[in-house]
Amino acid sequence: MILQNDDRTLGTPGEMDCAREAIHLSGAIQPHGYLLSCTLPDWVVRHASANIAGLLDMPPDQVIGKRLGEHVADDVLQPLLEAIALLEPGATPQRAAVGNIGALAHLCDISVHVASGLVHLEIEPRTVNAVRQAPTVVAQRMISRVSGAADMRGFHQRSAEEIRQLTGYDRVMVYRFRHDDAGEVIAEARADDMEPFLGLRFPASDIPAQARALYVRNRIRVIPDSRYQAVPILPGRDVAGAPLDLSQHALRSVSPVHLEYLRNMGVAASMSVSIVSGGRLWGLIACHHREPRLVPPSVRAAADMFSLFVSMRVSAAEQAIAMQHESRAREVRDRLALRLSGREDLSTSLIGALDLLESAVPCDGIALRSDGQWHTHGRTPTLDGLPHALEWARGQGADRLPATDHAASWLLPDANEGLAGVLAIRFGRRDDWLLFFRREQVEDVVWAGDPHKPMVATDDGVRIAPRKSFASWRETVRGRSLPWSDADRTAAERLRWLLQERPWQPLPDDAENVSDMRLFRRRHVLSEQKSRLDQLGALLDGLGHLEDAETARIGERIAALEAELRQLMLGNSLS
Template sequence: MNPALQRALDACSSEQIHLSAAIQPHGHLISCQLPDWTIRHVSANVESLTGAPPEAMLRHSLREFLTDDLIQSIAETIGFGEPGAPPQRAAVANIGLLAHLCDVSVHVADGLVHIEIEPQPRSAGERSPTVVAQTMIARVANSANIADFNQRVAEQVRLLTGYDRVMVYRFRHDDAGEVVAESRDSELTSYLGLRYPASDIPAQARALYLRNRIRVIPDARYTPVPIVPDRDARGMPLDLSQHALRSVSPVHLEYLANMGVAASMSISIIAGGRLWGLIACHHRVPRRVPPGVRAAADLFGLFVSMRIASREQQHAAAVEEEARSVRDTLALRLANASTPRMALAGELDLLVRAVDCEGAGLLQDGHWHSAGRAPAETSVPSLLAWLRREGVGTGGVVSTERAETWAGSLEAADGLAGVLAVPLDLGRDEWLFFFRCEQVEDVRWAGSPETPFVIDEEGDKIGPRASFAAWHETVRGLSAPWCDADFRVVERLHLVVRERYRRTGPQVDASDIHSRHARLDLRSQRHRLMQLSELLNGLVHVSPEEAAKLSQRINLLETELQGLIGPMAAEA
């Protein structure tokens, strides 16, 4: 890679975008310290709201500038929240000498109460965000498949917000993004199917999308408003990670300008604790989105996240059930074999059913056995050389998705790419392999992925590319990536095989086998419970009756878990 580009990429990836020391100009910020509501920070534009310049507000009590009723609403809102939680709407109130109608949100972070205030145009009122979100949910709930669901999601968000373009943008395993659904004005060029390099949304930005479910830029051509002072009591920059008004990176604003976007909004889709994707909204002219609309979009985004997480959980459960059936069958067959170790070669077709793959291979006593799509025996030296390069002394599972890594060339791989290797006996170079075919893709990039940024003549300033024209690339030699579920399935298979592979008599300790199975079962259940917990975090708008039913089920589950823990603790 060009050294100047690498320096620029490193600078972009290390940019501390949460310490921008400024907000967007469509709102105001007041940060206070309890218990006396002493004002520690304000935005430089606060005088237009309160009539008092920043210097006249700092170190004074908030009670001098806001009514007791409004402060009481703020106090009640933070009383229900937790430090570090996203901002919550506290009130709609008239503020200042001119009685501006404002939407007020609040959150607590780093020992301060952060109050974000957005003046609103006077209107006849707005529908309840919950009612709006419920209507949207009803329109997408019966989608036939994930593609139809994504498309309906894009259409509903565009209907709600009025943006020119709304996209469902999914992150891939390599952090590149792809537009999987789109609703747009007919005059706009379609972005559907375009892929964007991972550098378009660097890691620190993805981390903030996890914390801020809704991000809005009403006018991408804005001038940032400084925070006064820009340092906290410790002399550190004010952390704006949770601030809805936080000023965004200049690189991102230039990126939007190059796309012809004057206003944007994003809704995070979070599944399994990771950023699955975004609902990205673009508009050609500046556009304000009322807080009530944003609240409805947030609720709808929670539903979308839960639906996607639920689909993934259902798929994982189905895969695990099939793998469990294969394990039970394999264990029975090997247990009944006169020589379990030698019987394994005849069970490769069964093993292919347990793992998401196209073929399997077994290297045993110098002989190669295979089932399904697997390389010829002539590839064994290359496979062993790859394993030695990976350092296999620890006896762990080794994997790759790239054909050239283990085969040396695409031609030698003969249409295969992914390999997952399980050690059986390192002393004898005996291995169990699972193979995946390569996925030949004709990728349409939004601009060339080789030049994701533009570097100035000095090589020290980075800017986003100016062209987003479709750039075609044929990708060869890669398989679908091995995921955590694949490794869990293989780890359990490995345990079943390992229990019997070296067995020549009754020396295997049955209690030890039972204990190892129990540990794996509990680890799997823990993973599922963590996913369930993430789903429950979003269920903040269920009715009291639904909450009571859910509580009964959770109490029953808790009782069952305590019953399991008791005997295990006694055994320990």
């Protein structure tokens, strides 16, 4: 986050090094498991973790280049083949089998995924605290307990409590990413003797972009011991000489900077479960423990299934909000279209509809520039500040919707009127503009440590390390407005389309032009209905928890609507 009186755009060298770190190319795994990468159909081992002797009782050089069937029984390989047949290359690892492996017949959980032309087996010896019930049964019970939450705040709190009960971690947090990529703890379940983190904010640099991308691809990550010694993968490069891409490996060794970060927090073991909405990383269920703690694959599988439900609920809630916004904006556009179809010219019509436009895109003030004249409604910059805001908007390019929530990027200091955000729409043939403004939101933020110092120099001055203090650090943030959401931008884009669809003219009395205007209105309404159907399609992504009967009923209704639309098309074609 860019803070008050802080216009830095570049991070410290440590932040930039961290952001460039190729964490998916670590070339090593964590020591609580083993890795074998094979070709198919011959099951020849191409890569093995350096600790493989602990499983197969022979060193890596006696395993690499040999058939896996020499070390693993067919009754273990067969379910792996069945799982592989259903996997897409690059898909998330699947817990595929439980079997006895090696000379000592270790009972192990085996996960499998396909990537880079190889089948990767991640093998973890069974522990005494493995879940006895099937992960699906455990996840279903968790889902039933959180489903009754009255609102999303209660839902997130119950989700944290369920994951803590499942895993036994000292602290479980629901960590949401903000629009500026900073994170905020919005729910927490913890041991009574632990300091609360609820409400604390963490700078975006704590989880850099490449780490967030991996969280989307690999939904669950576990570190049983933050002081582990990484185990190399042999050989460390593929046949083409490139480093191994471990993006999908559950056992992948994590960044040394992240391990040091955890130790500085007093965390000996951690797990993170991704919450994904609309293809983006919405947040994490973050788990911390003060002692090393191994969470078996069966428990992780239950947590992973539960997280899919959490993701669907979050996505459905966001879609519901977006649909409410779109419904309100659509009503405004319909009313605006009626006003603009009158006998007044466009400029006059818009001047009389500024209050209506303010409802189309939620804001605190709006300014119309038409024929070189300014007309305002609500809270806007001074007359000196309006041309400055317009020049900023022009400088962003006319083919997009310029928008910012940062006052310093566009606003004259002496013309602010308590504003910070602006969104601009250019329309018409005479360089006309609509500018929407939002007031400054003064915010008292409690950070987990000083956000200005996410990285600090070590005692010897040789390298940059993560900060050591996570004590509450308070700061007042100014110069920012409520951010412009995707729904705001969509509403603005459709408003621009409405204004530019045709040069609005007074509606003449002759029948031909009246018919033309009615045709336009019908097309406009149909376009709006298509938008609603698109949004309903996205909403279906949040209904994966429904029973088969409910899903079938929805399918019948969709089929009936489809048949009705086809009948209408057929009727029109015959007429």
